[in-house]
Amino acid sequence: MNAIELLKQDHEKVKKLLEDISDTTERAVKKRAELLNTIATELEMHTTLEEEIFYPAFKKAGSREELQMFHEAKEEHRAVEALVLPDLLNTDPGTVEFAGRLKVMKELLEHHIEEEEQEMFKNAKKLMSKQELDELGKQMEERKQELMKSAV
Ligand SMILES: [Fe+2]
Ligand SMILES: [Fe+2]
Numbered sequence: 236m237n238a239i240e241l242l243k244q245d246h247e248k249v250k251k252l253l254e255d256i257s258d259t260t261e262r263a264v265k266k267r268a269e270l271l272n273t274i275a276t277e278l279e280m281h282t283t284l285e286e287e288i289f290y291p292a293f294k295k296a297g298s299r300e301e302l303q304m305f306h307e308a309k310e311e312h313r314a315v316e317a318l319v320l321p322d323l324l325n326t327d328p329g330t331v332e333f334a335g336r337l338k339v340m341k342e343l344l345e346h347h348i349e350e351e352e353q354e355m356f357k358n359a360k361k362l363m364s365k366q367e368l369d370e371l372g373k374q375m376e377e378r379k380q381e382l383m384k385s386a387v
Contacts, residue, residue, distance in 0.1 A: 238289055238371035239356045241379075245281045246348045249274065253341045260334075267328035275320060278344075280382045282312045284375045292371055293355060296362040304355050311347045319343060 236244070256270040286309065294305045319340045326333045359368070 236372050236376065237365070237368040238375060239359065239368060241372050241375055242281070242285065242289065242356070243352065245277065246352065249277055249281065249344065250348065252277065253344065256337060257341060261329050261331055264329045267333065271323065271328070275324065276386050278315065278320065280379060280386065282316065283382060284378055286312065288371060288375050288378060292363070292367070293359050296367075297358060301358060301362070304350075304358070308347065308351060308355065311343065315340065315343055315347075
């Protein structure tokens with residue numbers, strides 16, 4: 236898998252998990268908590284791969300426009316990881332408040348994914364060679380294996 240295929244596969248997985256958790260009600264306390272934990276683990280691995288491997292290569296390959304995209308994407312990661320997700324993890328899944336906070340996180344992530352795929356990945360395909368995207372994919376695959384081991 237090349238870098239873009241790998242990241243898109245993660246996106247599909249997270250989007251599906253967000254749909255599943257959005258279909259739950261405050262009665263499904265245990266299921267909500269489990270799904271949220273899975274989402275948190277998946278997001279942490281995915282953003283680590285992007286920030287350690289993909290984003291720096293993208294920034295290096297590009298110029299001013301890519302630098303701007305890089306900073307915007309990093310801020311969106313930070314908003315989710317430092318604010319929205321920790322809040323949600325501290326919210327009782329048995330409340331309606333949880334659903335409200337979840338909706339905000341879902342919208343943020345869907346927007347972020349859309350921008351990565353429609354803007355960043357599109358530019359990356361133009362700026363990076365097939366070999367480079369393959370090589371980055373391989374690096375991320377390996378790093379992901381390591382991260383999965385430490386997440387267990
Ligand atoms: Fe991202
Ligand atoms: Fe992403």
